[in-house]
Structure formats: structure tokens, C-alpha cells
Amino acid sequence: MTNKNYLAVDLGATSGRTIVATYDGSKVEMRELTRFKNPMIPLGGHLFWDLPALYNEIVGALKKVADEQIPIESVGIDTWGCDFAFFGADGQLLGLPYCYRDPHTEGAIDRYMKMHDKRAVYESTGIQFMEFNSIFHLDTLRHNGCTALENADKILFIPDALIYMLTGKAICEYTVASTSQLLNPRTGDLDEELLRSIGLKRSQFGEMTQPGTVIGPLTPQLQDATGLKDVNIIAIAAHDTASAVASVPAKDADFAYLSCGTWSLMGIESPVPIITDESFRQNFTNEGGIDGTTRFLKNICGLWLLEQSRICPEFKDAPKDIVALSALCETTDFDSIINPDDPSFAHPASMTKAIRDYCIKTGQSEPKTPAEYVRCIFLSLAHRYKAIIEILESMSPVKIKCLHVIGGGSLNRYLMQYTADAIGRPVICGPTEGTALGNVLLQIKAQGMVKTLPEMRKIVSCSTELKEYLPKQ
Numbered sequence: 001m002t003n004k005n006y007l008a009v010d011l012g013a014t015s016g017r018t019i020v021a022t023y024d025g026s027k028v029e030m031r032e033l034t035r036f037k038n039p040m041i042p043l044g045g046h047l048f049w050d051l052p053a054l055y056n057e058i059v060g061a062l063k064k065v066a067d068e069q070i071p072i073e074s075v076g077i078d079t080w081g082c083d084f085a086f087f088g089a090d091g092q093l094l095g096l097p098y099c100y101r102d103p104h105t106e107g108a109i110d111r112y113m114k115m116h117d118k119r120a121v122y123e124s125t126g127i128q129f130m131e132f133n134s135i136f137h138l139d140t141l142r143h144n145g146c147t148a149l150e151n152a153d154k155i156l157f158i159p160d161a162l163i164y165m166l167t168g169k170a171i172c173e174y175t176v177a178s179t180s181q182l183l184n185p186r187t188g189d190l191d192e193e194l195l196r197s198i199g200l201k202r203s204q205f206g207e208m209t210q211p212g213t214v215i216g217p218l219t220p221q222l223q224d225a226t227g228l229k230d231v232n233i234i235a236i237a238a239h240d241t242a243s244a245v246a247s248v249p250a251k252d253a254d255f256a257y258l259s260c261g262t263w264s265l266m267g268i269e270s271p272v273p274i275i276t277d278e279s280f281r282q283n284f285t286n287e288g289g290i291d292g293t294t295r296f297l298k299n300i301c302g303l304w305l306l307e308q309s310r311i312c313p314e315f316k317d318a319p320k321d322i323v324a325l326s327a328l329c330e331t332t333d334f335d336s337i338i339n340p341d342d343p344s345f346a347h348p349a350s351m352t353k354a355i356r357d358y359c360i361k362t363g364q365s366e367p368k369t370p371a372e373y374v375r376c377i378f379l380s381l382a383h384r385y386k387a388i389i390e391i392l393e394s395m396s397p398v399k400i401k402c403l404h405v406i407g408g409g410s411l412n413r414y415l416m417q418y419t420a421d422a423i424g425r426p427v428i429c430g431p432t433e434g435t436a437l438g439n440v441l442l443q444i445k446a447q448g449m450v451k452t453l454p455e456m457r458k459i460v461s462c463s464t465e466l467k468e469y470l471p472k473q
Contacts, residue, residue, distance in 0.1 A: 005021065006075075007033070007061065007065060009078070009162075010240070010435055011078065011158070014038060014039070016035070017436075027459060033061055036057045047098070048096035049098075051093065051158070055165050058166065063225070066228055072228075072231055073231070073447065074231060077159045077236070078159060079176070079238065079239075080240060083100050083158050084134060085161035087156065093165075097161070104144065105137055108137070108139060109131055112197075119280060121135075124184050128285035133181040134180035154205070155204045157177060160172060166233055170206035172208050174210050175288040175289070185275075211290055212235070217229070242287065245259065245267075245289060245295055245438070246438035246441055247438040249431070249460040255400060256392055260406070261408050263299060263302045265299055267296050268398045270286075271294070285299065298388050305340060305380075305381075306377050309374075335375075336376050337383050338358045338359065338362075338380045345358075355373060381419070382419045382423075403425055404428050405428065405429045406429075416467075421471050426469070428467075430464045437460060441459060
């Protein structure tokens with residue numbers, strides 16, 4: 001077949017990039033086209049995202065595609081979950097979107113639950129309770145009298161907002177909507193009773209759209225601005241973890257996955273939502289997947305612990321290179337363990353102080369050197385992964401034979417070996433660019449060139465070199 005090119009827009013909570021991918025009928029090759037920062041903007045006591053800047057970066061990438069005369073078939077956009085933008089009846093953006101790390105949602109769950117039954121909310125959504133979930137974020141904005149919310153004709157999740165700005169079509173992509181704690185996985189749509197509980201209507205959101213749906217071409221204005229007239233925007237699995245999990249090169253169903261980056265997201269693929277008393281008690285989540293699957297998973301605070309420690313004074317003289325910094329963990333036998341999901345690590349003023357305070361509070365030795373901090377973080381994450389795998393097995397029919405790790409964290413051989421040792425199972429790493437690859441695979445699927453998830457995963461196996469870690473014990 002003739003090679004076909006696709007543009008993947010992969011937006012993370014610190015940076016973004018655009019990637020040109022080429023599919024030859026058996027494998028995908030990718031190259032980075034542009035890269036840019038996506039900083040949180042502190043303004044007026046809150047944290048915001050610069051959505052117009054992200055839109056402008058996408059437009060700039062489209063212009064570069066045209067300038068380099070790359071014949072692309074389509075464009076897909078993936079981002080983080082939960083956050084959203086408001087648009088007026090005239091289609092204009094009503095202010096910058098709030099960031100999920102804005103501390104104004106502290107106490108939001110308790111405030112909402114004074115008027116509602118927590119178990120009933122979980123029964124309707126199957127989503128774990130986190131204060132930045134869209135339902136609590138929107139309720140907080142309503143409680144605070146947000147004028148943008150009061151005047152919102154459309155409320156669109158971040159990837160849907162960008163699609164709206166690029167095409168003029170308002171959608172509600174299923175996988176990103178599933179992170180909101182507003183979607184009912186049994187009905188496959190936003191839950192109108194929950195929307196009413198925060199003063200909203202279903203009509204304010206776009207049409208529910210499944211991954212792999214062709215949305216349409218760029219607006220006439222953008223066609224003229226970019227020179228691209230026959231390029232469709234595709235609703236891929238817009239939540240970055242959903243795209244990443246689509247790229248897991250699994251050969252059967254007996255696996256768990258770990259999307260390892262700033263966040264660690266560990267789970268299994270289930271044919272149906274798992275909403276039980278035990279999943280409620282353990283605060284597990286059911287998010288939308290590909291081909292009708294459910295991603296039954298747990299959010300774990302991931303390499304955020306290391307990222308935030310590196311900016312503290314204790315790391316002033318530590319190696320700046322992440323590989324050299326990670327290697328310090330092997331120069332010490334420090335063995336204190338923290339719980340990465342303790343609330344004290346969510347957004348502390350000093351991560352190193354938060355780690356020390358936790359160790360002191362739990363009667364353990366406190367780290368003093370960068371090597372001890374790094375080893376503490378890696379051992380703690382591996383210990384947490386072990387606990388979550390055991391809980392996953394207890395609540396699902398899956399017998400977990402191995403752990404597939406995707407994302408940048410899979411390149412950290414120390415963390416991966418510690419994880420294999422802790423869980424007592426093989427750890428298979430790759431692809432590192434899982435999110436972008438999943439994004440492209442959904443675009444290929446939208447063209448009808450593949451039809452099923454196993455077919456997509458066969459392409460992944462042909463496109464990626466995998467690294468396996470075996471437990472030493």
C-alpha cells in the first residue's frame with residue numbers, strides 16, 4: 001500500500017508536541033514535528049491553561065505540514081482529563097480554562113456530599129473520588145459565582161474545545177468525558193441527574209462521540225490560513241491514558257498496564273464496568289476505553305514526586321540529567337517507604353519536606369541526600385504498584401501474568417527493576433511514545449484500515465522494541 005501520513009497532537013500538563021506518523025500497512029514510524037511548553041498560568045489567585053496558545057501551536061504545526069508539503073490524512077488530539085473550557089452563544093471562548101491543580105477545589109468533595117449520597121454518585125459513574133474531578137470543579141465554580149460558567153452556552157473538555165475551535169463542531173468525546181465523574185458508563189452518556197445537581201443541562205455539552213469518529217474538516221478560515229483543505233479532524237481516544245492503553249502490545253487479556261509518567265495509572269481492561277462495594281471502598285475508577293472496553297484502574301501519584309523534589313534546595317548539587325540522577329538510587333541502601341497517594345504529596349510547598357515529614361510521622365528514617373530521596377521515591381512507587389495489582393486481581397476475573405508499562409517512565413530501568421522485584425511478575429516496557437502511537441492508531445482505524453483492538457496491537461508490536469525486566473527474587 002502507499003504510505004499514509006497522520007498528525008498526532010499530544011498535549012500534556014507541562015508540555016505539548018505534534019508528531020508526524022507514517023503507516024506503511026504493517027508498522028508506524030513517528031517523528032516529532034514541533035514541541036512547546038504548556039505552563040500553568042498563575043493569575044488572580046488561580047491557575048489557568050492558555051488554551052488560545054495551545055490552539056495557536058496546533059495551527060502553527062498545520063502550517064508547517066503545508067510548508068513541508070507533507071500529505072497528511074487527518075489530525076487527532078489527545079490531552080489530560082477532567083479540565084474544560086466555556087464558550088458563549090456566539091462561539092467565543094469565555095476566559096481561560098481553570099487548571100485541575102488549582103487549590104480552590106480543596107474540600108469540594110465534602111461540600112458536595114453534604115447534599116448528596118457518595119455511594120449513589122459512585123454507583124452512577126464508577127469513578128474514583130478526586131477533588132479535581134470535573135463534577136467537583138464545576139460545583140466549586142458555581143459555588144464561587146464564576147461568571148464564565150454562568151454565561152456558558154457550551155462546556156467542552158479540553159480536546160473537545162480544541163476540536164471546536166478548529167472545526168466549529170461541538171462534540172463530547174467518550175473517553176475524556178468518562179474522567180469527569182459525570183458520565184454513566186451503563187448508559188454511555190452524561191448523567192442528567194448529576195448535571196442537575198450542579199445546575200447544568202445536557203444541552204450545554206457536545207454530542208457524545210466514540211473514539212475513531214471523523215468530525216470533519218478545518219473551518220474555512222483555517223483552511224485559508226494553513227493551506228490544508230482536505231484534512232479531517234478525528235476524534236481519537238482523546239484522554240491521553242485511553243490512547244496510551246490502546247498502544248499496549250498485549251497478546252491476551254491476562255495483563256495489567258501501567259501508564260508511567262507524572263501520574264501513574266495502573267489498571268486492567270474489562271469488558272464491563274466493575275462497580276461494586278469493594279471497588280467503591282478501594283476508590284477504583286471505570287474510564288472509557290476502546291472497542292467498548294472499560295479501563296478499570298487506579299490513579300497513583302507518579303514521578304511527580306521526583307519532578308517536584310528536583311526543584312528543591314536539597315537537589316541543588318544533584319545531577320541534572322535524569323539518567324544520572326536515577327542511578328543514585330543504587331548508591332544507598334536507604335529503605336524508608338512513603339505512600340505516594342498521601343494527600344500531603346498532592347501540591348506541597350516543598351516536596352522534600354513533605355517526604356521528610358511523612359517519614360518522621362511514620363517512625364522511619366528521613367532521607368537527607370538526593371540518593372536517599374530518589375531511592376525512597378522509586379521503592380515507594382514499586383511498593384504501591386504491588387499493592388494495587390493485588391487489589392486489581394481480587395476484584396476482577398483477570399489473572400495478571402505480567403505488567404505492561406507504557407510512557408516515559410518505562411525508560412527508567414531502576415524503577416522498572418524495583419517494580420518487577422516488588423510485584424513478582426515480568427515487567428514489559430514499551431512503547432515509550434504510547435499516547436502518540438495510540439492517537440495515530442485510532443486515526444488509522446477511523447479510515448477503516450484496521451477494525452479491532454487486536455489488529456491495532458499487532459501494529460504496535462511491529463513498530464516498537466520492547467524491554468523486559470524479570471524479578472530477581
